[in-house]
Amino acid sequence: MRTRFFILAFIILNSIVFSQAPGHLGKRFSIGYGFHTSPSVFNANGKNQTIIGRGGSAESGSPAFNAIHELNIEFATSSKWLTCFSARYYKTVYDNAESFNSSQISGYNIQSSRPEGYYSMRGLTYTLYFKYFGKRYVAPWGRYVMFGPTINTVKTSYDPSEMNIRAYKYNSSSGTSKDTTFAPFGPKEQDYVGVNLMLGIGRSRIYSNRIILDYGFNIHMFSVLSSLFDITGNRIGGSPITPANYIESTVKQRVRGVNRFNLFLKIGVLLF
């Protein structure tokens, strides 16, 4: 409630204090599509479908790229400020590169410390952000910096026949071991939510007084900071990964990987 109040207050103040809101030739409202991409350095995709649908994987060491699609609306609240909202969507998989602690699994002789296969992820990132244009520019044209809070939602799903743990199960009565698989990763579909702070720098050009071409880069601050842990292999919070929390633990890393740093290219239409 408090956060909502501050956001609302910010928008109203923007509109009042900077009441000179010209937009571009009077057009202040635009909708657009954006494409974000970044090299998938850590926690890369799996399934050999990583470079915008194809390419390398973490295991192969080939370069891989994330792809995010965005829809946005932007409104010039003054000659310097744009208030914007975007929804970004990405679909990817996690190739289970992280090992789990197998000591907590009794009755199985685990063959690999990593789960087989992958799990799928569908992410939606909602961002309320503000663009501030440089002193010589007029929103929505020119160079700008942007910032705003984001809410990252991600829905994961896995198929136990694909993602499982291969192990030998010892039958004490028969005295034999049986090769088996099992998937102790919790519900097949799991939802997670996180928050972040987006910062970015960009430049927008306007063609035919209607079409906006916007390019630049953005980062998610918390993702960048937590990268330090990702690099060192230390997990945030320090608790060991177990099959039960495997998805919860790794999905956060993967989401960080997707959002950490992105180059973007957006195309928009100035409506009115």
Added chain:
Amino acid sequence: MIKYFLLLVLVTGTGYAQQNLKENFVPLKSSGTLPDVFTQNIRNVIKDDITELNKQKDNNKSLKKTYLTETNYEIEKIVKSGNTLINDEVTTYLNKVVDVVLKNNPTLRNELHVYTLKSPVVNAYSYDKGYVFINIGLIAQAETEAQLAYILCHEISHYTKKHHINGYVDTKKIERNGYDGKTKSDVLIEKCQYSKEKESEADIEGFKLFEQTNYNLKQAEKSFDVLQYAHLPFELVEFKKSFFETDNYVIPKGYFLKEVSSIRNNSNEDDTKRTHPNTAKRKVSIAELIGNRDNSNKLDYVLGKEQFEYIRDLARMELCRLYLKRRDYPNALYAAYILANKFPENQYVKEVIAKCLYAISLHGKGIIKYDSDSYLDNGFPSYTDIESYPQQLYHFIGQMPTNEWTIMSLNYVYRLHQKYPSNKQIASYSDSLLKLIGNTNWGITDFVRIKKKPLLRDTLLLDSINAKIETKSKTDLIANLQKENTVKIEDTVYYKDAFVDLFMNDSEFASKFPSANSLNAQTNTGFSTYKSRSEKKSKNEELIKAQAKIEKVLLLEPFYLKVDDSKPEEFQYTESDERQEQFITTVNDCAKKLNFETVTLDPGLVTSSEVDKINDYSVINDWFAEKFDANDKDKNIIFNTNEIDNVIAKYGTQYVMKIGIVNYRSKTGIKRTYYYGFIYDIKDNDIVYKRYVIYRDKDSKDLINAKVYQTFHELKHSK
């Protein structure tokens, strides 16, 4: 019937009633139908010229194509500058002289377009396309009609011999050949040598043309004297202090030189680095041509002496205005002084004198300033740099203390105000001078006394005398004076009696005259000059936001220029021209979107019948020329304001907007785009809006649209 109607239109369009210079002078104006250069599409003209060139065999086609582009734009720029007079009395007269000169060569006559240029510089120019421009400064100096005719012959010869285009090609070749071991000075000498040869050829060819006329051949030789002494005023008249004296005001002789310097003869100066041969050589050359030619029955005047002198007087009157425009007040004062001797009752001349006196007072007070950007580089020249009689005036200006100059000015200006009470400008100068006196330690007590001895004394006694003065109230003093009951105090300062008659007989003067130290806190000229305002200034941006509600602006010729150093022709004329057209559309579209009223005044958009717009454009341009004659231009006071009120009334706004784009690309590919939008209040002489921004970018359409729209939006939403 139609023929008669056309004849009537022609007569009314080009016929003039002569001005009565004994009483007044109305600044020169264009009239009639505007020439084709105003309405033609210059890009098509250039295209036709180049097509014509391509038909010819020529080794320098590339250079000549560039020349044709540049020169067409240059001619257009000059003709549309507002400084070119069209179908006015002086230009019509010049054309009549050309008619006389070329009466046997109608083909050549029809190729020529002769115009007067409002410039005080003693010069004339011609272009390859038959355009001849004669400066007001030259006409003012000419001694006879024959001299003017010879100068025109000289310029016509430049045209017939194609000196301009050939000069361009050869100069470019010299530049392209590079220095190749030569110094810059060598290259300059080479260029000058070439130019001198062409000038000498024009002298000779011009003379051949001239000798076919009925003009006195000797005047051709004398015309070089006009050029030789072009730095001197158009007449040399002793400057007498009595001009500014009245019965109770006599200026001490000490302010004047006993003798003025002689005129230096530098006719044989070294002309190695000059584009023209020295006048001694030119005179000898013409004298040889005259030789024993029959000069009998040849005339100094074919059209008539009276008409010539009238036209020359018009030029001289106009010259005063041009000096004022350049803020060259001493020259304007001397020119007006000369004219006042001939036309003692001419109101315009008196007004010029009043303006000069007032301006010199303000200069003395540090209110009018000059700098290296000014036409008068860093102020009035020293009297030691001036020759002959004008030296007296410069010495006088330098010697007389500022406060005394203010008294002298007030004495002149207020009496002029009495004579022309409805003249608002004179009234405002008078009020302002009174306020200047209010800024001194003097007050009414220093002046309201009747003298015992009408003799001149030393001004240094002022302080000791002031100490003895008994202070009385202003009204008491005036009342006493009017009753002639004033206790007579012996006065030993020459200027103290200057206003005695005014105090006695003019209640307005008495009531306006300040008490001592009445306005001592700050310098107050009574003029609206520069208002303090919040100003945002950085290396790449300047902004003054409009403080007043602006609802309508006069859009003065939106400007667009593209410069590309990486190309052989750095000024991209054609592209600039195309962009300018688009820019004008953008500016008007943005204003329209915001329902902001604009009136565009652009010589490039007039029809042939809209000569009035050219005159209005000229009036505003003159205002800006005066305004911009210094680095610190915001503070410049404008004196050429006589016609501004008419323009304001006509267009319904006192706000004039200058807006433009300059795009620059360096040899190394660095791009810069400069955007500016200024609005000046031409009534109150103030800048009311300024936006100036530099971008390290190309001049993209979104940049231009955004900035222009922002400018109008800011104006629309100004307080």
